[in-house]
Amino acid sequence: MGPGExxxxxxxxxxxxxxxxxxxxxxxCGECLLSSTGFVCSQNCPKRLRxxxxxxxxxxxxxxxxxxxxxxxxxxxxxxALLHRLSLLYRINGIHDWTLExxxxxxxxxxxxxxxxALFVRNDARRVxxxxxxxxxxxxxxxxxxxxxxxxxxxx
Numbered sequence: 001m002g003p004g005e006x007x008x009x010x011x012x013x014x015x016x017x018x019x020x021x022x023x024x025x026x027x028x029c030g031e032c033l034l035s036s037t038g039f040v041c042s043q044n045c046p047k048r049l050r051x052x053x054x055x056x057x058x059x060x061x062x063x064x065x066x067x068x069x070x071x072x073x074x075x076x077x078x079x080x081a082l083l084h085r086l087s088l089l090y091r092i093n094g095i096h097d098w099t100l101e102x103x104x105x106x107x108x109x110x111x112x113x114x115x116x117x118a119l120f121v122r123n124d125a126r127r128v129x130x131x132x133x134x135x136x137x138x139x140x141x142x143x144x145x146x147x148x149x150x151x152x153x154x155x156x
Contacts, residue, residue: 001103012104030100030108035117036088038079045072050093087127088118090136 001009013028020026020041024034027043033050034041042050046065053073056064061074080086094115100108108114121127 005107009104009107012107013102016104016106028102028105029096030103030105031097031114032105032109032117033093035119036085036091036093037076038081038083038085040072040076040079042072042076048096049073050096052089084124085118085121087124087131088121090128090131092136 016026016028020032020034024039025041025044026032026034027041029043042048045053046063047054053071054064057071057074058064058067061070063069063071077086077089080089097113100113105114109116
């Protein structure tokens, strides 16, 4: 990232601060998943998990690390159900690219360094039922296996 782009990123980050921090608790990861996590920032998880809760979530939905708080992924699931976006939780998100930390997610999407947000979800209930019956679609499962075996950083 050149000096001009870095300055532009800081300007965009200022506007992201005005919107995403107060509304969603944004942590400036640089590759925003808000649209696929019920508009709850998954990076607020103490373990910064991107693909679902850890094994320590308690029966009442509380966090393993901070038992006085609800698990971030518990909140994500509740909000996704409310917004009819549950099918997006079955997507496999790539490993976090730490070089994007503290940069503008909007600019990173534009420059194709980060995945674009999922704006609309059609037939969410039907998709969730299909996944429950048939499992994760083959292309998503294949992508997950690639990430695990090759250690890909979610880049296309």
